[in-house]
Amino acid sequence: MHSELSGKAAIVGIGQTEFSKKSGRSELRLAVEAVKAAIADAGLEPSDIEGLTTFSLDTNPEIDVARAMGIPELKFMSRIHYGGGAACAVVHQAAMAVLTGTAKYVVVYRAFNERSGRRFGAGQRNQPTAADAEQVAMSWLLPFGLVTPASWVAMFARRYMHQFGATSEDFGRVSVVARKHAANNPNAWFYGKPITLEDHQNSPWIVDPLHLLDCCQESDGGVALVVTTAERARDLPQRPAYISAAAQGAAEDQHMMTSYYRPDEKVTALPEMGLVAKQLYETSGLTPDDINAAVIYDHFTPFVLPQLEAFGFCGRGEAKDFIRDGNLEIGGRLPLNTHGGQLGEAYIHGVNGVLEGVRQVRGTSSNQVDGLSNILVTAGTGVPTSGLILSRQ
Amino acid sequence: MTTTAKPPVEERKRPWPAVNEDNRFFWDGIAVGELRIQKCNECETLIHPPRPHCAGCGSFDPGYVVSSGIGTVYSYVVFHAPLAPPFVEPYSIAVVELAEGTRIVSQIIGIPPSEVRVGMPVALEFVEVEPGLTLPLFRPTES
Numbered sequence: 254m255h256s257e258l259s260g261k262a263a264i265v266g267i268g269q270t271e272f273s274k275k276s277g278r279s280e281l282r283l284a285v286e287a288v289k290a291a292i293a294d295a296g297l298e299p300s301d302i303e304g305l306t307t308f309s310l311d312t313n314p315e316i317d318v319a320r321a322m323g324i325p326e327l328k329f330m331s332r333i334h335y336g337g338g339a340a341c342a343v344v345h346q347a348a349m350a351v352l353t354g355t356a357k358y359v360v361v362y363r364a365f366n367e368r369s370g371r372r373f374g375a376g377q378r379n380q381p382t383a384a385d386a387e388q389v390a391m392s393w394l395l396p397f398g399l400v401t402p403a404s405w406v407a408m409f410a411r412r413y414m415h416q417f418g419a420t421s422e423d424f425g426r427v428s429v430v431a432r433k434h435a436a437n438n439p440n441a442w443f444y445g446k447p448i449t450l451e452d453h454q455n456s457p458w459i460v461d462p463l464h465l466l467d468c469c470q471e472s473d474g475g476v477a478l479v480v481t482t483a484e485r486a487r488d489l490p491q492r493p494a495y496i497s498a499a500a501q502g503a504a505e506d507q508h509m510m511t512s513y514y515r516p517d518e519k520v521t522a523l524p525e526m527g528l529v530a531k532q533l534y535e536t537s538g539l540t541p542d543d544i545n546a547a548v549i550y551d552h553f554t555p556f557v558l559p560q561l562e563a564f565g566f567c568g569r570g571e572a573k574d575f576i577r578d579g580n581l582e583i584g585g586r587l588p589l590n591t592h593g594g595q596l597g598e599a600y601i602h603g604v605n606g607v608l609e610g611v612r613q614v615r616g617t618s619s620n621q622v623d624g625l626s627n628i629l630v631t632a633g634t635g636v637p638t639s640g641l642i643l644s645r646q
Numbered sequence: 647m648t649t650t651a652k653p654p655v656e657e658r659k660r661p662w663p664a665v666n667e668d669n670r671f672f673w674d675g676i677a678v679g680e681l682r683i684q685k686c687n688e689c690e691t692l693i694h695p696p697r698p699h700c701a702g703c704g705s706f707d708p709g710y711v712v713s714s715g716i717g718t719v720y721s722y723v724v725f726h727a728p729l730a731p732p733f734v735e736p737y738s739i740a741v742v743e744l745a746e747g748t749r750i751v752s753q754i755i756g757i758p759p760s761e762v763r764v765g766m767p768v769a770l771e772f773v774e775v776e777p778g779l780t781l782p783l784f785r786p787t788e789s
Contacts, residue, residue: 375728378730381663381664384665385664386668388664391664392662393751394751396661396779396781397752397781404723408741411722415721457726460725460726461736508695513751514695
């Protein structure tokens with residue numbers, strides 16, 4: 254057990270912009286708005302912040318954020334690669350930085366105009382610009398027309414359906430529960446707009462077996478949060494969301510959303526998420542029974558199922574039954590994505606899910622889970638990924 | 647199989663492969679009508695996609711074997727949207743498990759996308775999908 258991290262750092266401030274389809278502002282402005290709100294929520298001043306961490310995909314350099322915010326000195330800057338797989342890893346980075354004394358307060362941020370600007374869902378259509386390892390890897394996919402994230406995930410989804418008898422409706426139930434929760438969250442793009450399973454089944458194909466309503470939104474927006482030590486957290490105004498565990502994972506024969514080449518029993522099992530799960534439980538000393546709710550990364554619904562399995566909430570191949578039994582509802586065994594997820598609230602590359610984890614710990618979620626002690630948050634699937642357990646103490 | 651001369655980059659339609667020292671043997675194979683699978687010259691392990699170093703035995707001496715071109719559909723999708731020119735939707739893409747045991751992403755041709763199934767036997771066919779770009783595609787061997 255590496256308990257040097259467990260419970261010793263906390264998220265003490267959260268901030269965000271509105272979530273929209275056209276922000277009308279620069280990505281840097283969105284980042285700064287979110288960072289400013291998070292620092293204020295924590296009861297701090299910009300001059301208290303000594304570190305910044307974000308995604309390698311984020312277009313907002315630390316120095317531009319610092320200049321705009323009036324953060325005079327930065328002692329810690331780090332970026333995590335692999336898209337949404339970074340969502341919890343950035344918090345892990347921040348926790349390690351504050352626990353080693355590298356920085357007293359670290360801000361995590363992620364901001365983009367992913368709907369009105371560069372749309373990830375459009376895929377990769379351009380000619381390669383260099384023969385580096387990443388573009389060589391893409392060359393096993395793109396010439397054949399496997400050009401979008403939806404298509405990469407759909408390939409796993411089909412195999413999972415074949416292996417375990419899961420159906421499109423089983424994927425749809427993930428979307429229905431997310432939209433149900435979003436419908437009650439004023440911050441959600443789909444506030445007041447629940448869907449039925451029929452709506453899901455009738456929505457157009459994107460990449461069969463994925464319907465449109467299996468795919469998360471495209472969103473403009475920014476989110477940020479402040480991390481410090483548990484000791485400092487106790488002197489700040491908000492109830493701390495203690496980081497019981499944080500971990501990253503990449504597993505054997507890992508590819509970027511296309512790990513199709515592993516032994517058959519591992520292809521749809523997300524072994525990288527299994528590695529994250531193992532570390533989170535070991536670090537925290539918690540078990541699946543201790544987890545009261547979960548923010549499970551939902552860029553595409555099918556990968557929610559093997560995540561439930563990887564974390565031991567149900568057996569391998571049994572997620573469809575776990576979902577059918579209503580366990581993901583408020584009042585169920587494991588309320589899922591109570592903010593509405595990326596299907597319902599917004600696609601901010603998973604970091605908006607970390608904010609929901611904090612709200613659940615504080616007791617301020619729009620869909621609050623009564624008596625919550627611990628909430629799991631996961632990051633992007635199919636990619637090298639990460640996870641968190643946030644707790645009350 | 648003949649492949650016409652390679653057009654300038656601005657005339658290419660699909661994303662063409664990025665070729666370097668690690669995967670050149672594969673694309674050189676396509677040019678001569680061979681589907682090559684990397685094979686470690688030391689321990690004889692087959693691996694795809696290729697790597698510059700054998701993680702199994704530590705060798706920096708990769709070779710290759712020529713695949714039989716026989717396989718089965720391991721998984722597949724039918725691409726509908728967003729429109730991805732020059733691809734014509736709907737089209738099917740599959741992970742094919744080759745008889746040699748490795749898997750490869752390719753397209754299934756010769757049948758409607760809606761008729762592709764997991765486990766379907768398929769065989770290799772080289773197709774010049776646009777001027778200068780030949781790809782190893784697969785066609786069902788049973789109806």
